[in-house]
Amino acid sequence: MYPEQSSLPNPTLPETSISPCRSRNGCQQCRQRKRKCDEQHPRCLACVERDLPCSWQRNPSRRRQLARRSHNFNKDFTLPQEMQPLVTVFAxxxxxxxxxxxxxxxxxxxxxxxxxxxxxxxxxxxxxxxxxxxxxxxxxxxxxxxxxxxxxxxxxxxxxxxxxxxxxxxxxxxxxxxxxxxxxxxxxxxxxxxxxxxxxxxxxxxxxxxxxxxxxxxxxxxxxxxxxxxxxxxxxxxxxxxxxxxxxxxxxxxxxxxxxxxxxxxxxxxxxxxxxxxxxxxxxxxxxxxxxxxxxxxxxxxxxxxxxxxxxxxxLGNQCRVIFSLILRVSMLQRRLASPSDLDETSAAELRILKSQLERRVTTNVQNEETAACNDIAVSELYRIACLIYVEKMLDAEIEDGSAAIQNTMALFISTLDSVSPSSPANNILTWPLFVAGMSSVVPSHRRLIIGRLRRNYESWWRSDILSKSADLLSQKWKQDEGIEDGAISRHTGNIATQWPGVGKHVADFPLALL
Structure with a gap:
C-alpha cells in the first residue's frame, strides 16, 4: 500500500534559472551562442553571469517556417498547396x-x-x-x-x-x-x-x-x-x-x-x-x-x-475540305475491300475517278499568294499530293516506291513542303500528309526533311504522342527498307509496311491515327 501523502510535507522545488524549454524569443547574445535564455529583462541571467551586454528584438514574433518544395517544378505547371486535397476523381x-x-x-x-x-x-x-x-x-x-x-x-x-x-x-x-x-x-x-x-x-x-x-x-x-x-x-x-x-x-x-x-x-x-x-x-x-x-x-x-x-x-479552308471529301471517299471504298486482290473492275473504276479528281484539283502557284493564303493553298496541296500517291499505289499494288511516277510526285510534295515555313502554325495539321508521303520516300534528303518537320512540330506546337510515334514509325519503315535492299531481311517479314492501313487492314494493325 502506498503511504498517505497528506501526512508528508510539501517540498518546495528550487527555482531554476534556465527555462526547461528552448526559447524562441531569447536575447540576441543567447541566440548567437545557441544557449537557453531565461528571457528576464532588462538582462538575462546568462548575460549577467558572463558580464555581456543583453539586447532584445524590438517586436519579438513567432518565426514562420517556410515550407520547402519537395520537387523543383515550374510554378506555372504545379498545383498550389491548397489544391492537393481536391485531387479526386470528381474534385x-x-x-x-x-x-x-x-x-x-x-x-x-x-x-x-x-x-x-x-x-x-x-x-x-x-x-x-x-x-x-x-x-x-x-x-x-x-x-x-x-x-x-x-x-x-x-x-x-x-x-x-x-x-x-x-x-x-x-x-x-x-x-x-x-x-x-x-x-x-x-x-x-x-x-x-x-x-x-x-x-x-x-x-x-x-x-x-x-x-x-x-x-x-x-x-x-x-x-x-x-x-x-x-x-x-x-x-x-x-x-x-x-x-x-x-x-x-x-x-x-x-x-x-x-x-x-x-x-x-x-x-x-x-x-x-x-x-x-x-x-x-x-x-x-x-x-x-x-x-x-x-x-x-x-x-x-x-x-x-x-x-x-x-x-x-x-x-482547313474550303479548298482543303474538298480534298478531305476525296480522302474520306477513298477510306469508304477501302473499307469495302477485304484484300488488295478484291479490287474488282468496279472498285478500280471508282479509284480511277478519284485519281482524276485529285489530279484536276491542282492549285495555283503557292509562291504568288499572301502568307495566310499561301499556307492554306500549300496545306491543301500537301494533302492532295499525299492522297494521290496513296491512290496510285492502291491501283497498282506492284508499283515500287523508287519508280519514276512515285518519285516525280514525291519531288512535287517536297517542293510544296519547302514553301511552308517551319515556324508556321499550319504545320500542326501536317501529320497525315507527311506520314503518307513519307511511306514512299526513298531519297535521304527527302526523308530528313519529313522526319525533321515531324519532330519540330512535336517540340513547337503540341506534344501529342501522335507526332513522335509517327516519326518513329517512319524511321522504322525506312530502316527496314534499307535492310530489304541489302538482303538482310525478307520483303515478306512482318514490318511496318505490313501494318500500314491499306486494303483489308483492321484496328489492331496500326497503333495510331494520323491527326
Whole structure:
C-alpha cells in the first residue's frame, strides 16, 4: 500500500534559472551562442553571469517556417498547396485553378483547333460557351489539364484533375441526353466500343439548356462537348481506341439532328463541324473498320464538308475540305475491300475517278499568294499530293516506291513542303500528309526533311504522342527498307509496311491515327 501523502510535507522545488524549454524569443547574445535564455529583462541571467551586454528584438514574433518544395517544378505547371486535397476523381477545384486552365486553353487552343493560330475564331468562340455551360467547361478543362500534365510528368496533380474533369464531362453528356432529349435516335447498326452516347435525340431543338445563351442550341452544346473530347484524345493521345466512342457519338448526333442553317452562332457551328471533318476523315483513313461509316449519309456528308454561310474556315479552308471529301471517299471504298486482290473492275473504276479528281484539283502557284493564303493553298496541296500517291499505289499494288511516277510526285510534295515555313502554325495539321508521303520516300534528303518537320512540330506546337510515334514509325519503315535492299531481311517479314492501313487492314494493325 502506498503511504498517505497528506501526512508528508510539501517540498518546495528550487527555482531554476534556465527555462526547461528552448526559447524562441531569447536575447540576441543567447541566440548567437545557441544557449537557453531565461528571457528576464532588462538582462538575462546568462548575460549577467558572463558580464555581456543583453539586447532584445524590438517586436519579438513567432518565426514562420517556410515550407520547402519537395520537387523543383515550374510554378506555372504545379498545383498550389491548397489544391492537393481536391485531387479526386470528381474534385471541384477552386476558381483560381479553373481560371488558370481557361487562360491556358485560351493561349494554346488555337494551336489545337486552327491552322493559323487564330485566337478570336477558336478560343474566343468556345470559352464564352464554356462560361455558360458546365458541360462544355468540363471538356475545356479536360483538354487544358491533360496537356499541362504532359510537361511535368512527375507531378501527378494535373493528370488527376484531367481525369476528374473527363469523368464529369462523360457524366454530363449522359445526363443531358437522358434528361433533355427524347431517346428516339438509334444507330442503323451497333457501333463498336462503348459510345459516349447512350441515347440520341429527335430533330426538335426547341428545348434548350436554361443556362445557355439563346445563340447556343442544345444540339450545338452537346456536339461541341463531344468534339472537344475528341480533341482531348488527339492532343493528349494515349491509345487509339479511346477516340472511337467519341467520334461515333459525334457522327450519330450529326445523323440525328437537322442543324438549321439560320443558327445565330455561325462561327461556333462552323468551327466544330470543321474540327469534326478533320478528325473523322483522318481517323477513318487508318481505322475505318472501327467507325460507323454507314452513318455518313449524303446529308451528313454535306454538313461535314460544306461551310455554313458566312463562315471562313480556320482549320482547313474550303479548298482543303474538298480534298478531305476525296480522302474520306477513298477510306469508304477501302473499307469495302477485304484484300488488295478484291479490287474488282468496279472498285478500280471508282479509284480511277478519284485519281482524276485529285489530279484536276491542282492549285495555283503557292509562291504568288499572301502568307495566310499561301499556307492554306500549300496545306491543301500537301494533302492532295499525299492522297494521290496513296491512290496510285492502291491501283497498282506492284508499283515500287523508287519508280519514276512515285518519285516525280514525291519531288512535287517536297517542293510544296519547302514553301511552308517551319515556324508556321499550319504545320500542326501536317501529320497525315507527311506520314503518307513519307511511306514512299526513298531519297535521304527527302526523308530528313519529313522526319525533321515531324519532330519540330512535336517540340513547337503540341506534344501529342501522335507526332513522335509517327516519326518513329517512319524511321522504322525506312530502316527496314534499307535492310530489304541489302538482303538482310525478307520483303515478306512482318514490318511496318505490313501494318500500314491499306486494303483489308483492321484496328489492331496500326497503333495510331494520323491527326
Amino acid at each position: 471541384v477545384p477552386s476558381t483560381p485553378i479553373q481560371e488558370r486552365l481557361l487562360s491556358y486553353f485560351n493561349t494554346n487552343g488555337p494551336l489545337w483547333l486552327t491552322s493559323g493560330g487564330n485566337v478570336e475564331a477558336s478560343s474566343g468562340v468556345i470559352i464564352p460557351v464554356a462560361l455558360q455551360s458546365p458541360l462544355v467547361m468540363n471538356c475545356v478543362l479536360t483538354v487544358a489539364a491533360g496537356d499541362l500534365g504532359k510537361y511535368q510528368p512527375a507531378n501527378t496533380e494535373m493528370t488527376s484533375l484531367a481525369c476528374g474533369f473527363y469523368g464529369q464531362a462523360i457524366a454530363g453528356i449522359h445526363s443531358a441526353l437522358k434528361k433533355e432529349l427524347s431517346p428516339t435516335l438509334q444507330p442503323a447498326s451497333p457501333s463498336p466500343g462503348n459510345s459516349t452516347l447512350d441515347s440520341g435525340s429527335n430533330d426538335d431543338h426547341s428545348s434548350s439548356n436554361p443556362g445557355l445563351s439563346p445563340s447556343v442550341q442544345l444540339g450545338d452544346e452537346l456536339l461541341l462537348a463531344v468534339i472537344l473530347l475528341c480533341v482531348h484524345e488527339a492532343v493528349n493521345f494515349s491509345t487509339i481506341s479511346r477516340i472511337f466512342p467519341h467520334l461515333v457519338a459525334a457522327v450519330t448526333l450529326c445523323n440525328g439532328h437537322s442543324f438549321a442553317s439560320d443558327t445565330p452562332n455561325t462561327e461556333l457551328r462552323g468551327l466544330f463541324f470543321e474540327v469534326l471533318c478533320y478528325l473523322f476523315t483522318l481517323t477513318s483513313f487508318s481505322h475505318g473498320h472501327s467507325l460507323p461509316l454507314h452513318l455518313i449519309t449524303p446529308r451528313v456528308f454535306t454538313t461535314l464538308f460544306s461551310a455554313p454561310d458566312g463562315y471562313k474556315g480556320v482549320l
